[in-house]
Amino acid sequence: MRNKEWRGIASRTEQSFEVGRREFLQLSGAGLFIFFASSRLTAFQEPPSQPHLATDFNAYLRIGADGRVACFAGKTELGQGSMTTLAQIVADELDVSFDAVDIVLGDTEICPWDEGTFGSLTVREFAPVLRDAVAEARAVLLQMAADHLRLPSPDDLRVKNGVVMWSKDANRNVSYAQLVQGKRIERHLGKVPLKPVSALTVIGTSPRRKDAIDKVTGKARYAADVILPGMLHACVLRPPAHGASLKAIDTSAAEKISGLQVVRDKDLIALLHEHRDVAEEAMHLLRPQFDLPDFGQDDVTIFDHLLEAAPPLELVSEKGNLADGEKLATQVVEETYLNSYVAHAPMETHSAVAKIEGTKLTVWASTQTPFSLRQEVAQAVGFAPENVRVITPYVGGGFGGKTENASRQAQEAARLAKRTGRPVQVVFDRAAEFFYDMCRPAAVVKIRSGTDETGKLVLWDYRAYGGGGDEASPFYDIPHQHTQSSGGWSDNPAGLHALAVGPWRAPAANTNTFARECHIDEIASKLRQDPLEFRLMHLSDPRMRRVLQAATEKFGWKPALAPSGRGFGLSCATYAGSYVATVAEVAVDKKTGQVEVKRVVSAQDQGFTVNPDGSRQQIEGSITMGMGYALTEEVRFKNGTVLDRNFDTYQIPRFSWLPKIDVVLIDNPTTPSSGCGEPPIITMGAVLANAVFDATGKRPLQLPMTPARLKAALPQG
Amino acid sequence: MRRNISFTLNDKPIELTANDDRMLLWVLRYDLRLTGTKFGCGAALCGSCTVIVDREAVRSCVTPLKEIEGKHILTIEGLSSDGRLHPIQQAFVNHHAFQCGYCTPGMILNAYALLLKGGRPTRQEIIRHMDDNLCRCGSHTRILDAILEAADTTAGAN
Numbered sequence: 001m002r003n004k005e006w007r008g009i010a011s012r013t014e015q016s017f018e019v020g021r022r023e024f025l026q027l028s029g030a031g032l033f034i035f036f037a038s039s040r041l042t043a044f045q046e047p048p049s050q051p052h053l054a055t056d057f058n059a060y061l062r063i064g065a066d067g068r069v070a071c072f073a074g075k076t077e078l079g080q081g082s083m084t085t086l087a088q089i090v091a092d093e094l095d096v097s098f099d100a101v102d103i104v105l106g107d108t109e110i111c112p113w114d115e116g117t118f119g120s121l122t123v124r125e126f127a128p129v130l131r132d133a134v135a136e137a138r139a140v141l142l143q144m145a146a147d148h149l150r151l152p153s154p155d156d157l158r159v160k161n162g163v164v165m166w167s168k169d170a171n172r173n174v175s176y177a178q179l180v181q182g183k184r185i186e187r188h189l190g191k192v193p194l195k196p197v198s199a200l201t202v203i204g205t206s207p208r209r210k211d212a213i214d215k216v217t218g219k220a221r222y223a224a225d226v227i228l229p230g231m232l233h234a235c236v237l238r239p240p241a242h243g244a245s246l247k248a249i250d251t252s253a254a255e256k257i258s259g260l261q262v263v264r265d266k267d268l269i270a271l272l273h274e275h276r277d278v279a280e281e282a283m284h285l286l287r288p289q290f291d292l293p294d295f296g297q298d299d300v301t302i303f304d305h306l307l308e309a310a311p312p313l314e315l316v317s318e319k320g321n322l323a324d325g326e327k328l329a330t331q332v333v334e335e336t337y338l339n340s341y342v343a344h345a346p347m348e349t350h351s352a353v354a355k356i357e358g359t360k361l362t363v364w365a366s367t368q369t370p371f372s373l374r375q376e377v378a379q380a381v382g383f384a385p386e387n388v389r390v391i392t393p394y395v396g397g398g399f400g401g402k403t404e405n406a407s408r409q410a411q412e413a414a415r416l417a418k419r420t421g422r423p424v425q426v427v428f429d430r431a432a433e434f435f436y437d438m439c440r441p442a443a444v445v446k447i448r449s450g451t452d453e454t455g456k457l458v459l460w461d462y463r464a465y466g467g468g469g470d471e472a473s474p475f476y477d478i479p480h481q482h483t484q485s486s487g488g489w490s491d492n493p494a495g496l497h498a499l500a501v502g503p504w505r506a507p508a509a510n511t512n513t514f515a516r517e518c519h520i521d522e523i524a525s526k527l528r529q530d531p532l533e534f535r536l537m538h539l540s541d542p543r544m545r546r547v548l549q550a551a552t553e554k555f556g557w558k559p560a561l562a563p564s565g566r567g568f569g570l571s572c573a574t575y576a577g578s579y580v581a582t583v584a585e586v587a588v589d590k591k592t593g594q595v596e597v598k599r600v601v602s603a604q605d606q607g608f609t610v611n612p613d614g615s616r617q618q619i620e621g622s623i624t625m626g627m628g629y630a631l632t633e634e635v636r637f638k639n640g641t642v643l644d645r646n647f648d649t650y651q652i653p654r655f656s657w658l659p660k661i662d663v664v665l666i667d668n669p670t671t672p673s674s675g676c677g678e679p680p681i682i683t684m685g686a687v688l689a690n691a692v693f694d695a696t697g698k699r700p701l702q703l704p705m706t707p708a709r710l711k712a713a714l715p716q717g
Numbered sequence: 718m719r720r721n722i723s724f725t726l727n728d729k730p731i732e733l734t735a736n737d738d739r740m741l742l743w744v745l746r747y748d749l750r751l752t753g754t755k756f757g758c759g760a761a762l763c764g765s766c767t768v769i770v771d772r773e774a775v776r777s778c779v780t781p782l783k784e785i786e787g788k789h790i791l792t793i794e795g796l797s798s799d800g801r802l803h804p805i806q807q808a809f810v811n812h813h814a815f816q817c818g819y820c821t822p823g824m825i826l827n828a829y830a831l832l833l834k835g836g837r838p839t840r841q842e843i844i845r846h847m848d849d850n851l852c853r854c855g856s857h858t859r860i861l862d863a864i865l866e867a868a869d870t871t872a873g874a875n
Contacts, residue, residue, distance in 0.1 A: 078816075078817055079815070079816030079817030079818060079819075079854050080816065081816070208810065208813075209813055211818060212809075212810045212813065212815075213802075213810065214818070215809075215815050215818030215821050216802065216806040216807075216809045216810055216815070216821060216825060217753070217793065217794070217796075217797055217802070217806065218751075218752070218753020218754070218792070218793030218794050218822045219753070220818050221752070222755075222819065224752075224756065225746075225752035227747060227750060227752070233747070275739075275743065275747065275748075276743055276747060277739055277740060277743040345853055346817070346819075346853055347755070347757050347763065347765055347817065347819040347820045347851065347852070347853050348755070348757075348817070348819045349756075349757075394817070394818060394819075395817065396755075396817045396818070396819030397816075397817040397819060397853050397854055399853070427756065429759055430757070430758045430759060430760070613813060614813075617813060617816060617856070617859070620855055620856075620858055620859070621816060621854045621855030621856065622855065623855065624855030624857055624858075625853065625854070625855045646758055646759075646760055646762055647758055647762040647763055647851060648760070648762055652851060652853060653855070653857070654848050654849070654851060654857075655843075655844045655847045655848045655850075655857050655860075655861070656844055656845075656848045658844070658857050658858060658861070661858055
């Protein structure tokens with residue numbers, strides 16, 4: 001999500017110790033102290049300028065009198081397994097059993113500040129900070145144990161399952177629980193060495209997920225599962241189109257329904273009842289009249305609009321100069337690639353419950369960013385942020401759609417709780433979920449490339465409009481290259497995008513990888529070269545070469561010119577510090593335009609792997625979800641109206657789509673951990689487009705490759 | 718029509734007075750506080766609200782109370798007995814056949830309905846049976862593996 005240096009979990013145990021240390025000092029430079037007791041919540045925790053991750057281990061850890069260790073973190077469990085990986089880190093670095101660790105996430109009152117759960121940051125950025133904190137806590141506990149056992153130093157102590165013992169006489173021992181006695185640890189040591197990778201016993205394994213039993217028994221609680229005494233369910237009047245304005249409304253019929261409250265608070269009109277379905281039914285009685293916008297873009301005109309309305313291109317990166325590249329080029333390829341608005345469509349729609357007691361507001365919300373949601377909700381009801389507590393239960397999928405500024409449902413619940421004096425629950429229906437979604441932006445990418453007479457790339461002129469510049473720069477060896485971008489998934493001039501846009505699982509990188517990898521394939525095809533050989537010819541980065549070789553070897557790739565009729569495709573990418581290569585096989589029904597994905601192999605190098613099975617889950621999920629934006633998913637709209645409102649027209653991948661999936665995790669324990677949950681999804685557009693080209697000889701230049709689009713492109717009869 | 722309605726829920730008799738047009742989903746979740754049954758789409762398109770009614774999987778978001786009068790309802794909360802996971806639940810744990818977990822109760826109960834029919838379904842039969850249950854995280858392959866494993870465990874038990 002952001003262009004930050006990754007910091008890996010293995011960083012301080014290996015050669016990159018110095019880098020890690022410097023970054024650590026930056027993080028701890030503010031000298032923060034975080035706390036458990038709610039009474040001590042102060043502006044220190046979230047100063048308006050720039051909050052920081054806590055470095056005091058007391059912010060993260062509490063050792064109970066029963067020996068259980070609670071770990072508090074501002075992350076959230078969206079399904080990606082953060083609860084489990086964080087518990088692994090605590091267990092290993094503290095030498096307690098994995099089962100003795102309880103993880104508390106996303107509660108702004110008891111968890112230290114965190115910017116949010118997105119950008120594949122949990123393992124690559126937050127885990128090293130947590131690991132440092134836990135390692136220091138362990139070292140302090142050993143010192144305390146040495147004092148307690150009357151030993152001159154902690155050197156001869158070892159720890160097993162939270163019990164510290166003298167290695168010369170195991171009977172001289174004391175448990176963490178006895179040492180701490182439920183109190184805060186005041187002693188600090190600063191930076192201490194981490195365990196070497198070879199000594200890790202929990203990190204690097206795949207224990208049973210912490211959320212497993214909750215999730216298979218129905219005990220897992222999500223925001224909409226919070227039911228409070230006296231709570232009202234609110235149904236909010238939704239406009240039929242973006243830009244619509246309410247002309248008239250008659251609430252008199254609804255007001256006659258027993259127990260129904262009608263609230264009108266500026267733009268917010270809501271019906272509230274103790275039964276959600278009664279409020280929902282009553283919405284039909286409102287008969288609102290709206291003034292509708294009769295102009296605007298639709299999902300066909302949007303691409304021309306993006307080119308016209310885009311602000312001036314900004315430089316992303318450059319090397320050499322294009323004029324020299326033009327001179328060297330003997331073959332030039334120019335192509336334009338289009339990508340559509342795509343919805344996050346998590347199974348759990350945006351949900352929230354708000355309760356006000358005195359001056360204190362508590363909000364349970366489905367969010368990836370509880371701390372920014374706290375600010376947004378506080379502002380909506382005029383509360384000081386420190387008087388707002390956000391609690392994040394399990395989240396039913398996020399994918400970027402429950403991040404900053406996606407807190408409408410929580411703001412509505414809070415405003416309605418303030419107005420009615422009762423706890424209020426707001427759960428988006430599916431139409432509202434599509435309507436208000438901050439979609440992945442539609443985009444246009446124009447590429448002009450050139451090769452010299454030896455078939456080497458010498459020219460690369462890349463221009464991205466509307467989608468964003470992340471991962472736009474080519475990693476291929478090209479002497480003269482120029483990458484520019486205009487507009488994207490945030491900070492756009494008004495009117496550029498027709499729908500709200502935001503981060504969608506590896507923002508911008510899905511579009512840029514689609515364009516780049518399709519273009520590379522097209523050049524290879526024009527030069528009559530095998531797509532793998534052509535890529536390897538332009539790749540010197542050993543990690544990228546390795547994932548390509550691993551994926552193609554597992555797949556059984558045999559060199560051929562595309563289109564070979566086999567339906568094989570290839571794509572590779574970098575994201576969040578990781579390297580990924582994907583190979584796919586498809587079959588295309590030329591009569592219907594239907595694509596069947598038969599096989600997908602993905603190889604990923606993400607540095608040191610904290611949890612292999614969890615990583616595989618993320619990669620399998622990326623492959624499966626990625627088939628959607630490649631083949632069917634696009635949010636269609638006209639004059640501000642979102643035409644896709646449920647899963648009947650908005651088709652997401654389902655069981656019958658499933659290819660055979662193979663995941664190859666590159667063993668790379670000496671490189672710091674990088675991102676896992678997003679990288680593979682960005683290869684899916686190009687890998688399937690390239691496979692379709694290989695099968696049919698027609699190159700799809702627009703995603704999704706719907707049956708209608710493919711059918712129109714393919715010769716019939 | 719508001720009237721008395723009785724049915725069996727997770728082996729316990731239930732009697733309530735309610736409008737019989739109300740959808741079972743809301744009654745389960747908010748009147749009876751069984752929140753394991755999830756709202757996903759409200760139109761029988763996603764399967765998150767799947768429950769078992771007399772051995773068949775139904776979409777509780779479009780099932781009015783009047784249709785379940787006198788019937789046996791099973792929700793995810795009633796599937797494990799004496800604190801022991803049902804073999805399907807156990808298989809979902811073994812395979813980590815979930816990520817966010819929101820679709821999981823519906824997946825498990827729809828699979829339960831399939832295994833109730835007896836025999837050992839093939840992978841293709843499972844895909845056909847499960848195809849209208851949606852999962853956004855992409856746990857599909859693991860869910861299939863879990864159901865196949867559970868089918869082996871329960872074969873003959875029903």
